[in-house]
Amino acid sequence: MTAHAEQTTPLAVQATPPTRQAAPGTVTNRVGFVLGLADDALVAAQRLAQWCTHGPEMEEDIALSNIALDQLGAARLLLTYAGEMEGAGRDEDALAYQRDDREFRNCLLVELPNGDFAVTMAKLLFLAAYQVPLYTALAGCGDERLAAIGAKARKESAYHLDHASLWVRRLGDGTDESHRRMQAAVDEVWPYTHELLAPDPTAPVDPATLRVDFDSAVSGVLAEATLTVPETSWTPDGGRNGVHTEHLSYLLAELQVLHRAHPGASW
Amino acid sequence: MSTHSEPTGQSGGAPPAPLWEVFVRARRGLAHTHVGSLHAADAELALRNARDLYTRRQEGVSIWVLPTAAITASSPDEKDAFFDPAADKVYRHPTFYEVPEGAAHL
Numbered sequence: 001m002t003a004h005a006e007q008t009t010p011l012a013v014q015a016t017p018p019t020r021q022a023a024p025g026t027v028t029n030r031v032g033f034v035l036g037l038a039d040d041a042l043v044a045a046q047r048l049a050q051w052c053t054h055g056p057e058m059e060e061d062i063a064l065s066n067i068a069l070d071q072l073g074a075a076r077l078l079l080t081y082a083g084e085m086e087g088a089g090r091d092e093d094a095l096a097y098q099r100d101d102r103e104f105r106n107c108l109l110v111e112l113p114n115g116d117f118a119v120t121m122a123k124l125l126f127l128a129a130y131q132v133p134l135y136t137a138l139a140g141c142g143d144e145r146l147a148a149i150g151a152k153a154r155k156e157s158a159y160h161l162d163h164a165s166l167w168v169r170r171l172g173d174g175t176d177e178s179h180r181r182m183q184a185a186v187d188e189v190w191p192y193t194h195e196l197l198a199p200d201p202t203a204p205v206d207p208a209t210l211r212v213d214f215d216s217a218v219s220g221v222l223a224e225a226t227l228t229v230p231e232t233s234w235t236p237d238g239g240r241n242g243v244h245t246e247h248l249s250y251l252l253a254e255l256q257v258l259h260r261a262h263p264g265a266s267w
Numbered sequence: 268m269s270t271h272s273e274p275t276g277q278s279g280g281a282p283p284a285p286l287w288e289v290f291v292r293a294r295r296g297l298a299h300t301h302v303g304s305l306h307a308a309d310a311e312l313a314l315r316n317a318r319d320l321y322t323r324r325q326e327g328v329s330i331w332v333l334p335t336a337a338i339t340a341s342s343p344d345e346k347d348a349f350f351d352p353a354a355d356k357v358y359r360h361p362t363f364y365e366v367p368e369g370a371a372h373l
Binding site: 066163170 | 283305
């Protein structure tokens with residue numbers, strides 16, 4: 001996993017500075033924000049689904065699949081809404097299956113490979129610690145559709161946070177080997193959390209305002225797990241502007257291959 | 268009497284986590300009903316696993332889990348001694364009095 005982090009460094013570092021295409025508060029801007037949340041959920045769902053039949057035990061296999069389906073459910077609602085706001089006639093399928101990686105707005109965290117179980121749990125912990133306050137804030141925002149989606153998704157995310165916390169505590173405060181691997185996972189994934197909370201004052205919910213909730217959720221779990229946050233100034237980003245790690249294209253290839261081979265195919 | 272023994276489970280690798288029995292209450296007012304069992308390292312994980320395995324389709328509002336090892340069960344060998352004597356004692360059934368008209372829920 002260290003190797004992959006090194007591989008991704010150049011790409012992320014070379015990411016060109018964001019050039020906002022829309023003025024603050026415009027519809028385009030809001031579409032981009034919703035698309036970002038939708039893609040977070042969609043890519044996270046696809047990654048978690050890759051654990052199916054590979055879980056450390058059958059029960060965990062089903063737990064991860066459940067969480068993947070929760071994320072997929074949120075992704076569908078958000079993609080549909082983004083498509084409607086965009087007004088270009090793209091539905092959830094068009095957005096999920098017919099965009100290339102540069103058009104995806106998800107954060108880098110969710111596209112990172114699953115790694116071992118510890119890496120997956122570290123990723124889920126940070127994602128859920130971000131999604132819970134995010135969806136909670138959305139539930140109280142002025143946009144009715146987003147508020148409804150937030151109200152539904154925050155309960156699911158609260159469970160994801162609970163599930164990830166449970167495992168991070170057990171692995172971190174478990175055996176020497178489990179502690180070593182859990183700490184390595186946190187070290188590897190932590191830099192990618194920076195992007196989640198990057199300020200965006202024009203968004204319906206400015207991610208920077210979620211910092212307090214994120215920190216309190218994460219620091220409590222890590223302290224209990226006897227884990228520490230790495231000191232690093234490396235803060236990879238670019239996902240929100242479509243500049244991704246090389247891992248996303250492979251993930252999308254698998255996600256989109258059927259639809260691209262058989263457009264409009266359905267069960 | 269015999270205590271439930273754990274199945275040896277998977278072949279090779281780490282031994283499976285302890286077995287737990289799951290009870291789900293479908294809704295308020297009903298009793299918790301046994302729905303199945305699962306493996307989990309501890310009670311907290313067992314409860315989460317039970318939630319994921321047995322209440323995915325709104326089957327319940329409350330879950331109990333308890334270690335299978337804590338259950339003391341009757342043995343099939345004792346079936347005769349345990350249960351057959353009740354077969355010819357019809358007077359134990361409440362069938363020897365008339366139910367008053369209109370008495371509900373008896």
